[in-house]
Amino acid sequence: MGFTLDQVVPWGRSYEEYLAMFALTEADMHKRILGCGDGPASFNAELTMRGGKVISVDPLYLFSAEDIKSRIDATFDIVMEQTGKNYNDFTWKHIKDLDELKRVRTSAMNTFLKDFHSKKENYIAGELPALPFEDNEFDLALCSHLLLLYSELLSLEFHIQSMIELCRVAAEVxxxxxxxxxxxxxRHIEAVISYLEGNGMLCRTEIVPYEFQKGGFEMLRCMRQ
Ligand SMILES: C[S@@+](CC[C@H](N)C(=O)[O-])C[C@H]1O[C@@H](n2cnc3c(N)ncnc32)[C@H](O)[C@@H]1O
Structure with a gap:
């Protein structure tokens, strides 16, 4: 796979952040959910604890909990420092300040590490654009802070292949x-939507009740018609 841990800066969001980023409803919580690129987020652990069904897929899960923890420890202060330097790029309304950010992220990643250690079956090592799942294995696939965010690094072709793959394994993405x-x-969003709509998907962008990166308060929802 060529994926090494020193290329990664593990950074995981909380369950509450996932609820808001994806405008998840009570009905969504009963769906078979795929978290793609979940990394060290605590969504899987906390939804499973509440009786939900969720599988996370990420190349990070090739590594042991101990190795992931060491990498978190090695990179955490650097990420916090960079966030501090770019303070004005973020809105500090849901998360009030750097101290709260530190608490929220530390707690999310610790929750992930415990769960990853004890419930390995919920965390699958794999990566877009080819996922190790059957057609329609999930009702809903969520992908936070990977596709679109890294458009400078990930090509339009990668985005289209990844969206086709997510739509293959889940009825809604x-x-x-x-x-x-x-x-x-x-830079890829218009072309991605146009490709998917041309291939029978219904796509729309929606405002969600979450904003941390300034201006980042919309999600893309794609469904089979
Ligand atoms: C910025 S983190 C976001 C983690 C989590 N979704 C969140 O919002 O807290 C991006 C994640 O995408 C994962 N990733 C990178 N390339 C991937 C790929 N091709 N397929 C799936 N996940 C990938 C990384 O390992 C990392 O955990």
Whole structure:
């Protein structure tokens, strides 16, 4: 796979952030959910604890909990420092300040590490654009802070192949955010939507009750018609 841990900066969001980023409803919680690129987020652990069914897929899961923890420890302060330097690129309304950000992220990643250690079956090592799942294995696929955000690094072709793959394994796909790292709208989004709509998918962008990266308050929802 050629994926090495020193290329990765593990950074995981909380369950509450997932609920808001993807505008998840009570009905969504009863769906078979795929979290694609979940990394060290605590969504899987906390939804499973509440009786939900969720599988996370990420190349990070090739590594042991101990190795992932060491990499989190090695990179955490650097990410916090960079966030501090770019303070004005973020809205501090849901997360009030850097101290709260530190608490939220530390707690999410610790929750993930415990769960990853004890419930290995919920965490599958794999990566877009080819996922190790059957057609229609999930009702809903969520992908946070990977597709669209990294449009500068990931080509349009990769995005289209990845969306086709997510739509193969799930009846509905939601992507958040629609912005790139520099807060400009993803350079690929129009072409991705146009391709999917031309191939029978229904796509729409929606405002969600979450904003941390300034201007990042929309998700893309794609469904089979
Ligand atoms: C910025 S993190 C986001 C983690 C989590 N979704 C969140 O929002 O807290 C991006 C994640 O995407 C994973 N990733 C990178 N390339 C991937 C691929 N081709 N397929 C699936 N996941 C990938 C990384 O390992 C990392 O965990």
């Amino acid at each position: 939601r992507i958040f955010p629609l912005l790139e790292l520099n807060r400009q709208k993803s």
